Amino acid sequence: MNAALVNTHSIYRWLAGWLLACAFCAASAHAATPQEKLFAELSTWVAAQNNASPEQVQITPLDARVQVQACTDAISFDYPFANHDSVRARCAKPAWQLFLKTKLAKAQNAVVASHALIAGQLLTEADLELRPDFAPVTGVFSERAPVIGRQLKRALAKGQTILAQDLENTLQAVRLRQAMRAGEVITDANVERMTLQRTAAPPTVWLGSALPVGIRLARDVQAGQVLLSSDLAESRQVVVAGSNLAAGQMLKPGLLKLEPIEQDKLTRTHLFEMSGIEGSELIRAVRAGEAIRSSDLRPAVLIKKGELVLFSVGRASEFQVSIRLEAMQDGRMGEQIKLRNNESGRTLTGIVSGQGIARGM
16 A cells, blocks of 8 residues: 555544544533532522522532532432521432522513614614513613613614613604694604703603504694603594494494594504595495494595586686586596586596586696
């Protein structure tokens, strides 16, 4: 056999053996010590006895002179005393026993990231959740309210605890673009965002990053005023049917009313004001008291084929001419339809502007 080939095989065998030895050394270096193994098993046992989490179990460190021997059998545990402050750990091979002091830490709430967050992100309630924390550190929050509306200084991973030093010293508030009256629904179009220093912000400033769907004002608010929590009504109201309504029925204010709805049932398809619904019709039957959604509506047929329509050209305030024409097709609000003058036989195009009314283009 070629000597060079033999030398190559020898080098490969030596290298493989060296890598195996290194891997064994690394594994040995990270193997749990007898005391670490004892404490881990003790934490699991105490937690099981007290219907708690192993994270809650706190073990008093052993005296430095006590050396825990490795146990070849399973270590057994029991409470030797009535107060359960001490646990006895026993090993059969080799024979030894130890008495260890334990106690359960009381869990405190900690605000953590409900998902991955990026630096500069404005925090909302959906970004936060509460989790038990058995070893709270300085700056941890126990409630979500002081964190909502604050801006992150750094990115956080899902489940990471949010600390005071992670947040900017400013708050993101909103103010009204125009004056609004109590009972009116606030939308994003009515407000603008602004930054406030925490020390200068009113104690009750509203810190939500997104306006709740269908939220109304509890009182009159002037233009430019910063929105406070006390300015918002506690309950939401949606448009519901005042009586049983049939599919195809045209809606009028007298057929509708406002009623409160539970927050968890609220969606963006609900209607929060009755204005603007006139001229719409239902595409399905709705029972009395049932909420009417935007998906339940379509523009009503205001002009039906074959009926006489009042067609007008010009402005009433200046000069206007009106004439009765026959509709050659159905028409909904804003649609273009063909109209015929039965005397002249001439056909015109009009835009539906109301029930039985059209205007010239």
